[in-house]
Amino acid sequence: MNEHTSRRDFIRAAGHGFLAAGAMNMLTSTVLAQDQPAATTKKLGWAIVGLGQLALTQVMPAFKNCQRSRAAALVSGHPDKADRVAGENGVDPKHVYDYENYDKLKDDPNVDVVYNILPDSMHAEYTIRALRAGKHVLCEKPMAMNVKECEQMCAAAKETGKKLMVAYRLHYEPFTMAARDAARGGKLGPIRYFEAVNYQNVRAPNIRLSRSTGTGPLGDVGVYCINAARYILGEEPIEATGMDYQPKDDERFKEVPARVTFQLKFPSGAIASCGCGFDGQPARRFRAVCENGAIEMDNAFGYGGQKLRVIEGRQSNEAQLQPINHFTREMDYFSECVTSDRQPETPGEEGLADMKVIAAVEEACRTRRTTKL
Amino acid sequence: MNEHTSRRDFIRAAGHGFLAAGAMNMLTSTVLAQDQPAATTKKLGWAIVGLGQLALTQVMPAFKNCQRSRAAALVSGHPDKADRVAGENGVDPKHVYDYENYDKLKDDPNVDVVYNILPDSMHAEYTIRALRAGKHVLCEKPMAMNVKECEQMCAAAKETGKKLMVAYRLHYEPFTMAARDAARGGKLGPIRYFEAVNYQNVRAPNIRLSRSTGTGPLGDVGVYCINAARYILGEEPIEATGMDYQPKDDERFKEVPARVTFQLKFPSGAIASCGCGFDGQPARRFRAVCENGAIEMDNAFGYGGQKLRVIEGRQSNEAQLQPINHFTREMDYFSECVTSDRQPETPGEEGLADMKVIAAVEEACRTRRTTKL
Numbered sequence: 001m002n003e004h005t006s007r008r009d010f011i012r013a014a015g016h017g018f019l020a021a022g023a024m025n026m027l028t029s030t031v032l033a034q035d036q037p038a039a040t041t042k043k044l045g046w047a048i049v050g051l052g053q054l055a056l057t058q059v060m061p062a063f064k065n066c067q068r069s070r071a072a073a074l075v076s077g078h079p080d081k082a083d084r085v086a087g088e089n090g091v092d093p094k095h096v097y098d099y100e101n102y103d104k105l106k107d108d109p110n111v112d113v114v115y116n117i118l119p120d121s122m123h124a125e126y127t128i129r130a131l132r133a134g135k136h137v138l139c140e141k142p143m144a145m146n147v148k149e150c151e152q153m154c155a156a157a158k159e160t161g162k163k164l165m166v167a168y169r170l171h172y173e174p175f176t177m178a179a180r181d182a183a184r185g186g187k188l189g190p191i192r193y194f195e196a197v198n199y200q201n202v203r204a205p206n207i208r209l210s211r212s213t214g215t216g217p218l219g220d221v222g223v224y225c226i227n228a229a230r231y232i233l234g235e236e237p238i239e240a241t242g243m244d245y246q247p248k249d250d251e252r253f254k255e256v257p258a259r260v261t262f263q264l265k266f267p268s269g270a271i272a273s274c275g276c277g278f279d280g281q282p283a284r285r286f287r288a289v290c291e292n293g294a295i296e297m298d299n300a301f302g303y304g305g306q307k308l309r310v311i312e313g314r315q316s317n318e319a320q321l322q323p324i325n326h327f328t329r330e331m332d333y334f335s336e337c338v339t340s341d342r343q344p345e346t347p348g349e350e351g352l353a354d355m356k357v358i359a360a361v362e363e364a365c366r367t368r369r370t371t372k373l
Numbered sequence: 374m375n376e377h378t379s380r381r382d383f384i385r386a387a388g389h390g391f392l393a394a395g396a397m398n399m400l401t402s403t404v405l406a407q408d409q410p411a412a413t414t415k416k417l418g419w420a421i422v423g424l425g426q427l428a429l430t431q432v433m434p435a436f437k438n439c440q441r442s443r444a445a446a447l448v449s450g451h452p453d454k455a456d457r458v459a460g461e462n463g464v465d466p467k468h469v470y471d472y473e474n475y476d477k478l479k480d481d482p483n484v485d486v487v488y489n490i491l492p493d494s495m496h497a498e499y500t501i502r503a504l505r506a507g508k509h510v511l512c513e514k515p516m517a518m519n520v521k522e523c524e525q526m527c528a529a530a531k532e533t534g535k536k537l538m539v540a541y542r543l544h545y546e547p548f549t550m551a552a553r554d555a556a557r558g559g560k561l562g563p564i565r566y567f568e569a570v571n572y573q574n575v576r577a578p579n580i581r582l583s584r585s586t587g588t589g590p591l592g593d594v595g596v597y598c599i600n601a602a603r604y605i606l607g608e609e610p611i612e613a614t615g616m617d618y619q620p621k622d623d624e625r626f627k628e629v630p631a632r633v634t635f636q637l638k639f640p641s642g643a644i645a646s647c648g649c650g651f652d653g654q655p656a657r658r659f660r661a662v663c664e665n666g667a668i669e670m671d672n673a674f675g676y677g678g679q680k681l682r683v684i685e686g687r688q689s690n691e692a693q694l695q696p697i698n699h700f701t702r703e704m705d706y707f708s709e710c711v712t713s714d715r716q717p718e719t720p721g722e723e724g725l726a727d728m729k730v731i732a733a734v735e736e737a738c739r740t741r742r743t744t745k746l
Contacts, residue, residue, distance in 0.1 A: 192632055192653035195568055195646070199662045241614040243743070245642040259565055261636050261644045269618040271634045273568070273646045280565035280662040281684065289572045289653040311654065368743035370616070 044335040045072025047097070047111045047135070049126055050118035051081055054140070058303055059117065060089050062327035068335035072110045075102055102126070106133035112338060115167075115331070116140060119213040120220070124149035127164065128156040136163040136338050138331070141227075142219040142358065143351025150355045154348040165334050165344040166351035168227055169326040172333050175306035176231070178319050179286075179295050182310045183232045189291025191233055194272040196225035196286035198301050199259075202278040204252045209278070216256030218244075218358055222276035224301040226357045227350075228286050229264060229272035232295070237264035237272070237357055240371045242364035250279065262361040303327075417708040418445025420470070420484045420508070422499055423491035424454055427513070431676060432490065433462050435700030441708035445483045448475055475499070479506035485711060488540075488704070489513060492586040493593070497522035500537065501529040509536040509711050511704070514600075515592040516724025520732050523725040530721055538707050538717040539724035541600055542699040545706050548679035549604070551692050552659075552668050555683045556605045562664025564606055567645040569598035569659035571674050572632075575651040577625045582651070589629030591617075591731055595649035597674040599730045600723075601659050602637060602645035605668070610637035610645070610730055613744045615737035623652065635734040676700075 046069050048055050063071045073095035076082035082096045095110055105111055114130035116123055116139040124144040130137045137157075143150050143166050157164035170176040183191060198221040207213045208220050215223075230236065244257040252258070259277030266272070284301040288294060298307040303326055308319040337344045356373060364371040419442050421428050436444045446468035449455035455469045468483055478484055487503035489496055489512040497517040503510045510530075516523050516539050530537035543549040556564060571594040580586045581593050588596075603609065617630040625631070632650030639645070657674040661667060671680040676699055681692040710717045729746060737744040 188654075192650055193570060193572065193634065193648040193656075195570065195648065197566060197568065197660075197662065199566065201664075239616070241616060241636065241737075241743075243612070243614060243636050243638050243644050245638070245644065247642055258642070259644065261566065261646050263614065263616050263634050263636060263646070265616050265618070269620055269631070271616050271618065271632065271648065273634050273636070273648050275566040275568065275644065275646050275662070277565055277662075280664055281561075281667050283566075283660075283662045283667060287570070287656075289570065289648070289650070289656045291574070291653055294654050294656060364614075370614075370741035 041068055041339075043068055043070040044112040044338060045070060045110045046331065047073035047075060047095075047105060047108075047114045049075040049102075049114055049116050049130075050122070051076045051078070051085055052117060055117045056085065058327050059115065059331075060085065062325050062331065063089070065325060065328045066332050066335075068339070069113070069331040072112075073097060073105070073108060075099070075105075103129060103133055105130065105135060111135060113138060113334065119207050120215050121145055121213045124153055127153050131156045131160045131162045131164065134160070134162065136165075136334070138165045138167055138334050139348075139351070140167045141351060141354070142215050142223045143348065143355055145215060147352065147355050147359050150348065150352040154352055157348055163334075163338055163344065164348040165337065166346050166348060167330060168346040168350060169330045170224075170228070170301070171231065171346050172329045173306065173326050174321045174324060175297065175308045175319060176228075176300070178321060179297055179308055179310075180232055180234070182295055183288060183290070184234055187312055188293030188295070188310075190268060191270045191288045191290050193289040194229050194233060194270060194286065196228050196272065196274045196300070197283050198222060198224045198276045199280040199283040200278055201280060201282065202252065209252050209256060211255040214256070215358070216260070217258070217276045217278045218260040218262075218361060221278070221301075222260055222262070222274065222361075223354050223358065224284070225272075225274035225276055225286070226264070226354050228300065229274065230353065230357075232286070232288060233266055233268070233270055233272070235266040235268055235270070236353065236373070237266050237360075238373050239265040240357065240360040240364045240373060242361040242371075244365045247279075252278070260361065260365065262364065264357065414441055414712075416441055416443040417485040417711060418443060418483045419704065420446035420448060420468075420478060420481075420487045422448040422475075422487055422489050422503070423495075424449045424451070424458055425490060428490045429458065431700050432488065432704075433458065435698050435704065436462070438698060438701045439705050439708075441712070442486070442704040445485075446470060446478070446481060448472070448478075476502055476506055478503065478508060484508060486511060486707065492580050493588050494518055494586045497526055500526050504529045504533045504535045504537065507533070507535065509538075509707070511538045511540055511707050512721075512724070513540045514724060514727070515588050515596045515731065516721065516728055518588060520725065520728050523721065523728045527721040527725055536707075536711055536717065537721040538710065539719050539721060540703060541719040541723060542703045543597075543601070543674070544604065544719050545702045546679065546699050547694045547697060548670065548681045548692060549601075549673070551694060552670055552681055552683075553605055553607070555668055556661060556663070557607055560685055561666030561668070561683075563641060564643045564661045564663050566662040567602050567606060567643060567659065569601050569645065569647045569673070570656050571595060571597045571649045572653045572656040573651055574653060574655065575625065582625050582629060584628040587629070588731070589633070590631070590649045590651045591633040591635075591734060594651070594674075595633055595635070595647065595734075596727050596731065597657070598645075598647035598649055598659070599637070599727050601673065602647065603726065603730075605659070605661060606639055606641070606643055606645070608639040608641055608643070609726065609746070610639050610733075611746050612638040613730065613733040613737045613746060615734040615744075617738045620652075625651070633734065633738065635737065637730065
């Protein structure tokens with residue numbers, strides 16, 4: 001199996017949302033191939049929009065090993081920072097934009113894809129403007145502030161014929177894919193109970209503590225629990241309950257709750273029980289109790305360090321997989337989708353589906369009733 | 374510190390529901406002392422009521438190392454089985470009773486304590502009759518079928534002046550006590566989120582699958598999650614949400630749901646998220662996300678095998694404690710309470726408190742509303 005075939009097969013498998021038995025070996029060889037010298041394939045030009053923590057510490061360095069993607073432009077409201085980052089990453093200063101001249105991206109043939117890493121409140125507008133400028137867009141999650149914005153973004157992608165992908169990097173990450181394969185492979189039997197937690201300790205000041213720029217803990221970190229439940233179960237929830245808590249004696253939580261917990265019922269009868277928050281020791285994991293086994297993922301939502309244990313009857317096995325750089329993989333995957341005109345596995349509709357769950361949980365918290373989805 | 378002092382101090386500490394710093398070492402030495410030859414203290418006579426699986430495989434063998442408790446009588450509806458068990462355990466056949474002559478226990482000075490290990494539906498009646506026969510009672514959990522029965526049992530204890538303890542063996546078990554001490558010790562900060570799961574795979578036929586004799590998964594295994602949440606948090610819940618699922622295609626679940634999940638909010642704002650069921654791979658654990666740390670208990674609810682990890686900042690420590698026999702400890706503890714006329718840490722009111730939560734969760738499932746407690 002040569003490198004090209006293996007990657008093509010992997011992408012096809014991922015596109016179908018399913019890796020066949022044995023595909024994990026194939027995936028691993030693909031992953032290893034990532035560190036090989038770049039293939040002759042043309043690299044697509046990416047514009048990075050929003051030079052915050054995630055862009056600087058994860059995304060920009062991840063281009064180094066990309067085979068299909070290169071940093072081609074930057075968009076920032078801080079010219080000094082943008083120039084510095086451009087210099088450090090070999091981006092020609094004439095491809096540095098700000099939010100005033102952002103729409104000029106339309107006339108920059110150097111840019112194929114826009115990666116929207118702005119605060120949640122700027123996802124919809126800057127994604128739609130990029131699509132209308134003729135660019136494909138990878139947008140960070142949560143996709144937007146509410147369901148309506150997500151729908152507008154999906155409509156804009158349809159209207160412009162450009163691709164829109166939401167940055168669910170874990171769908172393209174081997175440990176999470178292996179967890180999904182274990183869940184759906186049949187040997188463990190159906191999932192009965194799924195639990196996920198994503199907790200962080202957020203220090204003020206932080207834009208995530210503002211309701212005007214962000215979606216609070218439910219959108220910001222809870223979305224990982226929601227997406228993991230839907231991804232691992234392979235079903236869409238039909239009901240939600242929720243509880244939240246906004247302390248009166250903690251200045252960080254004037255606008256958003258400190259924690260939100262919720263339960264989701266799925267058509268199979270599986271129930272997911274999740275918790276997320278901004279005021280505790282970091283914790284990110286999920287567990288699935290199956291009929292004849294269990295799936296346990298530690299550090300489930302980190303940029304790396306996933307640890308997967310699959311329990312089948314009395315056998316317990318820790319997955320031995322080669323870790324990858326999530327951002328390198330995700331960007332190259334989207335470039336490949338654009339090049340081969342293939343719909344990504346996590347299009348706008350995937351972000352919309354999570355946002356509908358977020359809205360249902362918020363309604364359940366507010367009305368104190370089980371909410372139908 | 375001699376053996377007697379250390380045990381007395383431990384019992385006093387446990388009676389206050391709190392082990393002071395350093396008490397764990399004391400506890401450990403008490404535990405080790407358990408395997409020493411019996412002290413000169415008089416052993417109380419116990420009548421074991423109900424010779425099912427738990428009585429035969431756990432309780433009867435646990436008398437071997439008891440220092441304050443001995444098997445003095447048996448109550449069973451199966452004379453052959455009762456005679457055999459009496460023979461195997463050195464119980465004089467004249468102290469074997471059935472459910473017809475049960476009240477004659479009153480005239481048996483050989484019996485001080487009755488241990489009610491009957492099906493849930495027989496807890497109230499046979500506990501109240503034993504109290505009225507002048508015996509102290511240790512009753513298995515869940516305490517009864519509903520709140521009203523629990524209240525009647527508490528009233529009977531008060532009326533007769535006899536002691537009633539509910540068999541929350543984990544309150545007397547060093548790993549669980551250490552988890553509670555870690556939670557309340559201050560170093561980890563307040564608990565933000567607590568999750569617990571207790572899952573079993575129950576094969577038919579089984580009385581636990583009947584609503585007339587049992588309380589379904591919520592009462593049978595979910596009570597462990599509820600009690601752990603209340604014990605570790607040291608608070609009483611104020612609100613509950615719930616979801617249950619009763620499959621139509623599984624013959625086991627004609628009368629009880631296959632699974633029940635629920636969330637409980639506490640006055641501190643901590644939320645507990647729990648799941649229990651009868652149709653999955655066994656799973657029993659709890660986790661607490663604290664402000665500055667975490668508590669992780671694996672095999673939390675088993676008869677042994679507890680594994681406790683306490684995470685404080687970046688430090689993670691597995692508790693190194695001497696395991697004990699839960700039943701030996703529990704019975705000797707209750708004998709000590711009776712002898713020294715001390716209220717046990719888990720009196721009838723503790724079982725009643727859990728039953729109120731069970732009722733609130735059932736109401737939340739039924740009404741699809743957040744229920745106040």
